[in-house]
Amino acid sequence: MVQLPPELSEEHVRTQFKKGDILRWESYPGKIEVKDRFFVLLTSCSESDDVLAVTATKKVSLYMDADGKRKFRDFLFVPAGDSQCFEKDTVIDLNWIEKFTIAEIIKLLGAGIRRVGSLSAEQLIKLDERVSASKLIAEDIKTKILQ
Secondary structure: OOOOOHHHHHHHHHHHOOOOEEEEEEEEEOOOOEEEEEEEEOOOOOOOOEEEEEEEEOOHHHOEOOOOOEOOOOEEEEOOOOEOOEOOOEEEEEEEEEEEEHHHHHHHEOOOEEEEEEOOHHHHHHHHHHHHHOOOOOHHHHHHHHO
16 A cells, blocks of 8 residues: 655545544554454544544444343444444444544554544434443543534
């Protein structure tokens, strides 16, 4: 893949990456293992040098009881096919909010990180509702996400 000059990369990220975008990070260096991960941006890249993101997982059973009831409050369930990039049932976990710098995204853009889609307007509304109702997300973080 062609590497863009830093100034073009920053402009591209700041103008094109927005709240609700879904990023795939290949070989993400997690706490337990290195693996491919999906992240959903909670804030737009145009507003600051940091962007908030949450992880998405196909391990739905960790979040739902056997009868399909939610075990936890702070997540968004996305049924298979409801999003162009989630082929299987997926959970967006709001208990794990990570801050990335624009510089980190630019450094990995094309090599490790790529945008693979976006949440629908309906899914973004549901996501904001979950954030607003959360008792675990700090108020200053909620404010950044909901503005």
